[in-house]
Each structure stands twice: as C-alpha cells, then as structure tokens.
Amino acid sequence: MGIINHKLYIETINAYIDPMMAVENAIITHGHADHARIGHQNVLATQNTIDIMKIRYGDKCAGSFQSIEYHKPLKINNLNFTFFPAGHILGSAQILIETKNSRLLITGDYKTSPDSSCQSYELVECDQLITEATFGLPVFQHPKPENEIKKILKAFEKNDTKTYIIGAYALGKSQRVIKLLRDAGYDETIYLHGSQLKICDY
Template sequence: MILDDFLVPTKIGLFCAYGNFYLDPKEIVKDAVISHAHGDHAISGNLNVYCTQATSLFMKQRYKKFAGGEFHIRSFHMPFTLNDVKISFVPAGHMLGSALVLMEYKGIRYLYTGDYKLQPDDTCEPIEFVQADVLITETTFANPDTSHPDAVTEIQKLNSTQSNIMLGAYALGKSQRLIRLISDHCPEKRILVHHSILPFVRVYEEMGIDMGRYEVYDRKVMKANLSQMIYLVPPLVYRSYIKAVNVIRVFATGWKHLQNNNELQLYISDHVDWEDIILTIDKVKPSQIWTTHGSGIQLKSYFQNILDVKLLN
C-alpha cells in the first residue's frame, strides 16, 4: 500500500519519517540524502551526507571544510538503508553525479527525481529509467507549451558570428556542458574560462570527463583578439559587466525571461521539458505521481481520471 505520508513537505524540505531523513534539505539536518550538488539542493553543514562521489567533490569544493560532517559515498545502484528504508542512487542525467533517489519501504518503490534531463550530455552519466509505484518528479518546465530545442543546434548558433562573445552560464554543470559542446561543434572558437568556474572543471577532469578545448581567461588575450573568442562567465560576472564593449552578450538557459535583451538567444536547459516528463512517466510506470520543484497543476489536469497526481509544493 502506498503511504500518503511517506514524504512530507516541510519548510526544511521533503522529510521521510519512516527513514528519518530529508531529501535535499534547505536547512542543516542530521541525515541528508542529496540528489546533486547544485546549491538549491545541496547546502553545507549537514551532519551526515549521503550522495555520489562527484556530488561530494563538488560540495567540498564549494563549501570547503563546512561542506558537511561525514560524507557517506554511494555508487549508483549500491543500496544502503536508513532505518527501515532501502535507498539507492540511479543516474539522473542532470549533471555529473546527479541521482534519482529510489526508496523502497514495505514493498513499495518511491522514486524522487531531484533535477533530471533526457537530452544527451557527454559531461555526465545518462539517465537510467527504473520502474516505481510513486514518481516524485520535478516540474520546473511542466508546461505543454515548453519544448527544449536540441542543444547541438543551439550551440551552433555561436558560429553565426565572428564577434567575441561573453557567455553567461551557471558555474557548475551548465558551464562544463557548454565547454564540451563548443569544443565539439564550434571549431573556430577559443573558449576562455572565468577563474571561478575552473575548480569545477578540474573536478570533472578528475572524474574522467573529457572537457575538450578550453583556456584560462587572460584579459590580454581577449583584448588582442577581436573575433572568435568566447569568455565563459558565471551569472554574477555576466550581470556586473552589463556595459561590456566589443562583445555579444549571450546567456545559456531554458528560461525565456532570462533571454531578454541578449543579442543572441541560447536555449540550453538541463531540465526535462513537458514531453520528457511524459516519457519518463511512461518509462517509470507509476501508480501515482507526486510533483515538486515547480507547478504540477498542468500534469494533474493532463492525467485527470488516468493517474493520481498529488502536488507536494
């Protein structure tokens, strides 16, 4: 029997009383099961952190000695138990080390997605589908009108100009994917990487990921070359250089409102769109869908009289 209170939304995050742990807590807790290393899912200071190796390395790089009390590293498909709940990590495809969290209790399988994507990405493990009785899915882009374009087609837009480009992207996950995409599909471009992004790139390489061609940013190089340069910067730097001259400003994101005022739109998202969510549901074959990280209202309407959809937000 599916337990309606197996996961309970709280101000701290999703709490599993049967295992006495939180999924991706927003405040410090005793036992935290972390799906991936982005800051809105992985905070510092938890006493016990259960995650993949890559996630632990990213957290330790970002938070240093405050990353967490003790890290309990688990490989994909390596089960562990918290109280009476059996847990295992399954590749989520969102970024390197990202995991779907499969929880089993009294014969019922609950699958929490964290953030995930289905698009190909040479810088992370591809998603693997497993069947579950309950799918707890993110709904960041759960809108029938949202369809993410092919990332290769998008990145090739950068070949349409010879001008230097200031390319804004999140420092972890998105930046590494972009470096590899540009390296593979924009052969004339030189990629200069902001210093704050480099430590995460090094972790990717430490984990055996081929990052392709890139260079450490050098102001002299950028000034001396007036074409075919791409300066990859994190969002804060991108916003602070609003009046940068002699560059085309581009920000890589799936959010349309963040494309406003950019001279070239680059729609590259690391989340599932509507069709990807529908495909995931078909693969997982759940009896119930619970939604989080966004609005599940349209999913609830779509599956009315077909599947039970519960909004956890």
C-alpha cells in the same frame, strides 16, 4: 505519502532529501546550490556530488560524508535506498526508496536528453513518483543543443574579430556548453570565470 512528507522528510530514519536548512541527516540529489546546502551533520550523496560540495563550499561544509554508488542499494532501517543517474549534472541522482511492497522515486532535477558532461538519465520503474517540475510546462520546448551550438559557431565565423561572452551557470551548464563546442570541432581557447574554473578543473 507514507514514507515521506511534503518537506521530503523521512521520519523513520530522521533524514531529509535536499533540505533547505541545516539538518542532522541529509540525502543530497546533486550539487546545485538549491539542493546541496551547507551545515548538515551527515550527508549521503554520490561521490561526485560530495566532491562538488567540497569544491564549492569547502571540506568542512558538512560534519561527515557518506558516498553511495549508483545502482548499489543501501539499507537504512527498513528502507532500501538506491541512487540512479538523473542526467542533470555530474553526479546527479534520482533516489529510489523501497519497502517490502512499494517503490517511491524522488527524481531531483533530471534531464532525459543526451549530455556527455554527466552520467546519462535512466528510467526507473516506481509505484509513486515525486518529480521536479522545472521546465515541466508544455510551453517550454528547448531547441536541439547541437543546432544552437551551430548558430554560435556561425556567429564566431562571421565576426572573428569580436569577443563573445556566453553566460552559463558555473556547475553543469558551463561544462555542457564547453563539451558541445568541443564536440562540434571548436578548438580555440575558451576563457572562463573563476567560479567555472573550479568545477572544470575537477
């Protein structure tokens, strides 16, 4: 692969992307626990991702943080790093690594469908692509979120004396479901689990 190896380690700058273990230099695509881990010496990420890491793991979850804005290239040695919105959760990024003659894109988790709880996915041209493959098989055909929300609202109407519990991952999915419910006109109180509250308060 040249610039990067199978562990997403970039030897020329001694940095990993979304490392599994604590390392000296970590470049983090987004705040989900399987990508953003604690104990790194230096973290480079979007400000949203840094904030989310601090909310979930505490201010001292890494030695130092450097934030990077979307679309603003950062040169590290001979490599140019540019972050682009991945449409996955708030602050999520695809990372473009450019050399003089090649463009390598590491997608991180991404979602191309609209989601107003985070920055919209942007298509990035590249020569080489390292993509996440969650739900990548054709067998996964997600229904339209708006239609699913309609089903939930219909169920609420039918059984208005009952309490509904909707399970959703605390970071990302919860905010998306809440936003979809509000966008569909649902204005009743929604009660949250503590882990969801911390993120929703942000």
